[in-house]
Amino acid sequence: MTKTPPNKTLSRTRDHQVGLPARRAAATVLDAVLQKKQPLDDVLGRVRDGAMFDLPTRDRALARAIVGTSLRRKGQIDRVLETFLDRGLPARAGTLYPILLSGAAQILFMNVPPHAAIDLAVRLAQWDPRAKRYDKLVNAVLRRVSEKGAGIAGALDAGRANTPDWLWDRWVRTWGEERAQAIADAQLTEPPLDLTVTGDPKKWAAELGGKVLPTGSVRLLPKGRIEDLPGFADGAWWVQDAAASIPAKLLHDIAGKRVADLCAAPGGKTAQLAAAGANVTAVDLSKARVARLEENLARLGLFVQTITADASTWQADEPFDAVLLDAPCSSTGTIRRHPDVPYLKSDKDIAELAALQARLLNNAVRLLKPGGTLVYSTCSLEPEEGEAQIAALLARNESLRIEPLHADEPFGDTEWAQASGVLRTFPYQLALDSPEWSGMDGFFAARLVRAS
Numbered sequence: 468m469t470k471t472p473p474n475k476t477l478s479r480t481r482d483h484q485v486g487l488p489a490r491r492a493a494a495t496v497l498d499a500v501l502q503k504k505q506p507l508d509d510v511l512g513r514v515r516d517g518a519m520f521d522l523p524t525r526d527r528a529l530a531r532a533i534v535g536t537s538l539r540r541k542g543q544i545d546r547v548l549e550t551f552l553d554r555g556l557p558a559r560a561g562t563l564y565p566i567l568l569s570g571a572a573q574i575l576f577m578n579v580p581p582h583a584a585i586d587l588a589v590r591l592a593q594w595d596p597r598a599k600r601y602d603k604l605v606n607a608v609l610r611r612v613s614e615k616g617a618g619i620a621g622a623l624d625a626g627r628a629n630t631p632d633w634l635w636d637r638w639v640r641t642w643g644e645e646r647a648q649a650i651a652d653a654q655l656t657e658p659p660l661d662l663t664v665t666g667d668p669k670k671w672a673a674e675l676g677g678k679v680l681p682t683g684s685v686r687l688l689p690k691g692r693i694e695d696l697p698g699f700a701d702g703a704w705w706v707q708d709a710a711a712s713i714p715a716k717l718l719h720d721i722a723g724k725r726v727a728d729l730c731a732a733p734g735g736k737t738a739q740l741a742a743a744g745a746n747v748t749a750v751d752l753s754k755a756r757v758a759r760l761e762e763n764l765a766r767l768g769l770f771v772q773t774i775t776a777d778a779s780t781w782q783a784d785e786p787f788d789a790v791l792l793d794a795p796c797s798s799t800g801t802i803r804r805h806p807d808v809p810y811l812k813s814d815k816d817i818a819e820l821a822a823l824q825a826r827l828l829n830n831a832v833r834l835l836k837p838g839g840t841l842v843y844s845t846c847s848l849e850p851e852e853g854e855a856q857i858a859a860l861l862a863r864n865e866s867l868r869i870e871p872l873h874a875d876e877p878f879g880d881t882e883w884a885q886a887s888g889v890l891r892t893f894p895y896q897l898a899l900d901s902p903e904w905s906g907m908d909g910f911f912a913a914r915l916v917r918a919s
C-alpha cells in the first residue's frame with residue numbers, strides 16, 4: 468500500500484479550504500507581476516490555460532478581482548503596510564509582500580471579513596517555504612490593517628497615492644495638475660465591458676442589458692464569462708474599448724479598398740476594417756498573436772490576409788489605398804484595464820517605443836499610394852507617442868499633411884477632436900451615470916494624407 472506523505476495530505480486539505488485557491492492564485496499572479504516584472508495579461512493567460520492554476524470560474528473571477536484591486540490601490544495599501552512594518556519588509560521572503568498586499572486589499576477595499584482574509588493570508592505564508600517563517604508577522608500586520616488601516620488609507624488622496632511618481636510627474640508636466648488628477652481618479656474603478664457589434668447596436672444593447680455609446684459601441688457591466696454572453700459564439704460582436712474603436716472609423720469609406728493593418732493583433736481594428744468591406748492585409752511581428760488574430764476573425768466570420776513580419780521593414784508588391792498603424796506603445800491610456808502598467812513601464816520604455824514608432828511610421832508612409840490615407844494611433848497618454856511623434860513625422864516628410872477631423876464627420880464635433888486636427892481621448896471622458904459605467908481608454912489618433 469502506498470502512503471501519502473503527511474505534508475502532502477496537509478497541503479491538499481488546506482488547498483481545498485474555501486477561498487484558499489483563489490487567494491493563492493492572486494498572490495502568485497501579483498508575485499509574477501510586481502516581483503518578476505511579467506505583464507499581467509501574460510500571467511493571466513497562463514492561468515486561463517491552466518498551466519499555473521486549474522481554478523473553477525468563480526475562484527478565477529475572485530482571484531482576478533483581488534489582483535485588480537491590489538494593483539489599483541497599491542499606493543494606498545503600501546502606505547498602510549509601511550506604517551505597521553516597523554522594520555520594513557524583510558528581504559528574500561518569497562511571496563510575503565504579495566500576501567500582505569492582497570490581504571490588505573481584501574480587508575480595506577473588498578469588504579472581505581478581516582478574520583477570513585487574515586486566516587487565509589497566514590495559511591498562504593505557511594505554504595510558501597520562503598515566507599513561512601513570517602506567518603506571525605502576516606497575522607500581526609493584517610490585524611493592525613483591519614483595526615487602523617481604513618483611517619490611514621482614507622486620509623490619502625486616492626488618485627495621487629495610487630499613481631507612481633514617474634507617471635504623476637509626467638502627466639502634470641504634459642496635461643496640468645487638474646487633468647492628471649482626473650486621469651488618476653478614473654483609474655481607481657474597474658472599467659465596464661465595451662463591445663463593437665456588426666449588427667444594430669440598439670438591438671444588442673437591449674439583449675445584453677447594455678447602453679449604446681456615442682462611438683456606436685455597446686457598454687455592459689461584465690458578469691460571468693464573456694464567452695457565455697449571447698452573440699459571442701455567433702460572432703455578432705467583439706470586445707473593444709470605445710476609444711479603441713475610433714481610429715479605424717477615421718478611414719471612412721473603405722469598401723473594396725486595399726488596406727494594410729500594421730501591428731494588427733489581436734485584431735480588434737482588423738475586424739472593423741474587414742467588416743467595413745475592405746480588402747485587408749494584417750501584419751504583426753508575433754506569430755502567437757497572429758494566430759490569435761486568425762482565431763478571432765474566424766469566430767467573427769471575417770476574412771483577411773495575415774502576415775507575420777516586422778512592420779517597420781515589411782514591403783508589399785503593391786502600395787495600399789490606406790494604412791492603419793496602431794503602434795505598440797507604453798499603454799498608459801489603458802491603465803484602467805491594465806493596472807500593472809504603472810509598475811512595469813518607465814520613461815526609458817517610452818523613449819524606446821517612440822523610436823520604434825518612428826521607424827514603423829516611416830515604413831507605413833512607404834507602403835501608401837500617392838493620395839492614400841494613413842491613420843496612426845496609440846493607446847498612450849504620452850505626447851512622445853502621439854502629438855510629438857506626428858509633428859516629427861510631418862517635419863521629415865513634406866509629402867504628408869494632416870487631414871483634420873471635420874466638424875460634420877463622426878467625432879469631428881466631439882471634445883476629442885483637437886484644434887490641430889488630431890484626436891485625443893482621456894480615461895475620465897465618456898462619463899455616464901456612475902463611475903462603473905464611465906470612462907474610456909486614453910487614445911491618440913491622427914489621419915494623414917500623402918500628396919498625389
Ligand SMILES: C[S@@+](CC[C@H](N)C(=O)[O-])C[C@H]1O[C@@H](n2cnc3c(N)ncnc32)[C@H](O)[C@@H]1O
Nearest residue numbers: 730731732733734735736751752753777778793
Ligand atoms: C497595440 S497592439 C495592436 C492592437 C491591434 N491593432 C488591435 O486593434 O487589436 C500592438 C501590436 O504590435 C505588434 N508589434 C510590435 N512590434 C512590431 C513590429 N515591429 N512589427 C509588427 N508588429 C509589431 C505586437 O505584437 C502587438 O500585437
